Amino acid sequence: MKAILMGAVAALAMGLGTASAEGVKVGMITTLSGGGAGLGVDTRDGFQLALKQAGDAAKAVELIIEDDQQKPDVAVQIADKMIQSDKVDVLTGIVWSNLAMAVVPAAVAQGKFYLSTNAAPSALAGKGCNPRYFSVSYQNDNLHEAAGAYAASAGIGKVFIMAPNYPAGQDSLTGFKRFYDGEVVSEVYTQVGQTDYAAEIAQIRASGADAVFFFLPGGMGIAFLKQYAESGVGLPLIGPAFSFSQDILPAVGDAALGVKNTANWSHDLDNPANAAFVEGFKAEYGRLPSIYASYGYDTANLLLSAIAKADVADAEAFRAALQAADFASVRGKFRFGTNQHPVQDIYVREVMKEGDALTNRIVGTAMTDRADAYADQCGM
Amino acid sequence: MMLLIEQALNGLQYGMMLFLMAAGLTLVFGVMGLINLAHGALYMVGAFACAAVAGATGSFWLGLAASLAAAAAAGAVVELLVIRRLYARDHLDQVLATFALILVFSEGTRWLFGSFPLYLTLPPLLSGAVTLPGGLQYPLFRLALIGLGAAIAFGLYLLITRTRLGTRIRAGEADREMVAALGVDIARLYTAVFALGAALAGLAGALVGTIQSVQVGMGEPVLILAFVVIVIGGIGSVKGALVGALLVGMTDTLGKAFLPGVLARLIDPSAANTIGSAIASVLIYVLMAGVLIVRPQGLYGERGMA
Structure with missing residues (x-):
């Protein structure tokens, strides 16, 4: 009986393993040109650094990155393309709240998860909150x-x-x-x-x-x-x-x-995750990370923690895995409130x-x- | 009161930069009958040349010289290769070809310098603020821009009224066939005028880039206003460009500075800003429409050109 149970657990674990090995497609829409480019570049670099440091655990993640030029219409076009033809599971990366307002409500309505690396307008934190929308950074205020x-x-x-x-x-x-x-x-x-x-x-x-x-x-x-x-x-x-x-x-x-x-973050915050992040970022890119890079890094690690626990196709389980926020944040402690925005110092x-x-x-x-x-x- | 004076100085400074842009545009339009949408690209070329040379040598003044040289050279090359073929064509062909030049210049610059904005450091000689009579503090660099704009306006006035080149430019504006028949090398004159206009645009780009930022596409918003300026001032008239630029600069700055504040007493600040800046932008076009109703050829325009 015990052996059968063990076997079942093992099979389940393997099943989960293969499910996540099929991969999670992540679409990153961020600002890579113009006056806001510095923010998007750091978001992207922080996110990619976390994937790189995760090694094999990040093999399941397929990342597509596009430049929104800080224009809401461009962001909407990219999101449509990522959802319709690239068939992404998760969207992330938008820096500017006016772009987030143009993209996020439509994306979550189409059943995609959105993890915010930065923009978190009040309209999406109160009445407009959504089970598939998580802000990793903060609420704008x-x-x-x-x-x-x-x-x-x-x-x-x-x-x-x-x-x-x-x-x-x-x-x-x-x-x-x-x-x-x-x-x-x-x-x-x-x-x-x-x-x-x-x-x-x-x-x-x-x-x-x-x-x-x-x-x-x-x-x-x-x-x-x-x-x-x-x-x-x-x-x-x-x-x-x-x-x-x-x-x-x-x-x-x-x-x-x-x-x-x-x-809510600084490069001198004293915790092991932050030390690994700051040192890794300096070694990889030859500059100090900005706060945007820290949000990108945390978002990628949150995503990896959820992928390790649940299949993205099972939306309820994946949402629960995200809510648990079972990852080492560079901010030291990290948890989500009821509206899936952080509660933090x-x-x-x-x-x-x-x-x-x-x-x-x-x-x-x-x-x-x-x-x-x-x-x-x-x-x- | 101090606030009004400071905002008026801001408007004056903005107007002077618009003038540098509009002067070249109006000369090229007046003398050659050419609509040059790529004028904004030359503004950008000047700004990038200044940023690149100032960055490499550490000298802002070398950068400024480079902006003049690079924009004039780019202007001359563009005139020889592209613009020359367009004089005989109608305005639609000119608009299409010069619009293509905007795309070529923008992508070329992006390819060379990347998508990140560049930032220039003010020369120590012109940094900081000075106290004006009456106790108002004002940034020295912006004062210098006003002075430089005035000096260039005076220089252009002398060039056009007192020199042989100026005589030819005026003659070319009046009757190009006759000027050619009198033995003036009209092709070379056109190249020179185009390069002169480009150099002024490049200088404006470098100066504005120094206080703001240098990035791809920085020229186009200014270009639209420069067209408004030359329509108000009268096409082909440098004096008109100066007066038009100052009018537009003042209207825009004072409108944007005071309208939201006035409206904020009635409605909430965010909406006041939206409506206030919208009205301020519209004011420029109301001004243009008003001028065109009274004087369809613009303030200093001749004949029925507009």
């Missing part, structure tokens, strides 16, 4: 909430806040205001992809604020920070990690030194120099075990 909490605790009385006018920008300013108890003297939205910030800098100069909170990822942040440094305004800056990420710092230079920003980082390279180090914790403001509205 999170890092900005932490920045608001930090600004409040640092005693900043009046603040000028600014973000691009798209879903993540709106989430950013909403998030900041949720935990900031001082006075917001001015709330300014800019165009996505804007390269000249002279008009906004003039508004900052005239605003009478004590500090500036801004969310400008990628090339937008580089352009703003360079122009701000030349303007002579000199008010202290605060922002989420995106505004002072590893893709931005080298282009901005010493002007960013000492700036505080909030993040958010830190305050400071821009400093490590040798010749500008980078961030952790100087404090802004929030502990933070879920998000929309989980209650999610019916799952």
Whole structure:
């Protein structure tokens, strides 16, 4: 009896083995050209590094990568092609929330899993949550909430806040205001992809604020920070990690030194998974990883952990395997909340120099075990 | 008040850069009757040449010289190889051929430099902010751009009114057959005018690229506005290009700077930005339509060219 049972278990295990050996097709849609290219390249590189480090365990993963040019229409075309003709099982990689809003609802409605490496708009965290949609990175508001909490605790009385006018920008300013108890003297939205910030800098100069909170990822942040440094305004800056990420710092230079920003990851977080990630990334690509690379890396490892447990064809089992989040995150601890967004700690980082390279180090914790403001509205 | 002055300076600086772009476009259109959509590509060539040379040598000034040289050379080569065959054709053929040039230049640049934007460092001489009379602080580099734009406008004015080349350009605009009959090498004149326009576009690209970023496709948004500028100013008129560029620069900057703020008192900031910037963009075209109703040939245009 016992032998039969053992045999059955072994057969089951082998059966599962062959199921996953048939492979999981993963479609990565990300930004590889233009002002947002740095974010997509790091997402891709982090994801691929995890696959490479996994060795044979990653043999089952077939990865297709396409450039969305940061355009929603292009992203939708690629997603259609990946779903219809490439027959992918899982989609991932979108950096920008306006692109995610264009792709994710349709993709999950067609029975595909979507694992977000970055964009996590509020519309997909509350009423629009979906059993097949997981955000590995955060919910959009999170890092900005932490920045608001930090600004409040640092005693900043009046603040000028600014973000691009798209879903993540709106989430950013909403998030900041949720935990900031001082006075917001001015709330300014800019165009996505804007390269000249002279008009906004003039508004900052005239605003009478004590500090500036801004969310400008990628090339937008580089352009703003360079122009701000030349303007002579000199008010202290605060922002989420995106505004002072590893893709931005080298282009901005010493002007960013000492700036505080909030993040759920930093290269100096002390845990074995992070050490393996940072060292592996430096060895593979010859540069420091950015926060986007860390999300890509975690997403790939989450996917591998689920593949090891369940067949992607069995959606319920695969979803349960993803929910378990049984992988070693570079953030140390990691778990999903009820709406399948992370519950995690958010830190305050400071821009400093490590040798010749500008980078961030952790100087404090802004929030502990933070879920998000929309989980209650999610019916799952 | 300070805010208004600073935004006006921003508008002036933007207008001057538009002028550099529009001056070449209006000369080429006025003298040769050619619609050159590839003018934005020459702007990009200048920016990349500046970024490449400044990156390799560490000198911004060498980069700036390279942007002039590279854009002028690219302009001359394009004129000799492609544009020359288009003068006798109608405008549709010109639009198609120069649109193809945009694609060739964009892909060529992507192939050479990759898809990542490049960033330039300001020269130490022009970095930082200066305090203007009245206590307003303003970035020195942007002030320098305003001064340089004004100097180039004056230089072009002298070139066109006081030199032999200028006389020929004006004559070519008025009656090209007669100029050719009088023994002027019209082919060489056209190449020179085209290269001059290209060099100005390249310079504008390098200067704007220095404060913003250098990337593939950076020229096309500016090109559209440059066309608006020359329609407002009058085709073929450098003076018109200057006035038109300043009008468009001011309208765009002041509209985008103040409309969302005014609207934000009535509706929420995100919607105010969307509507405000949309209205600001529309204002430029309202301005253009208004000018065309009153003066169909543009502010300084001659005859019924428009």
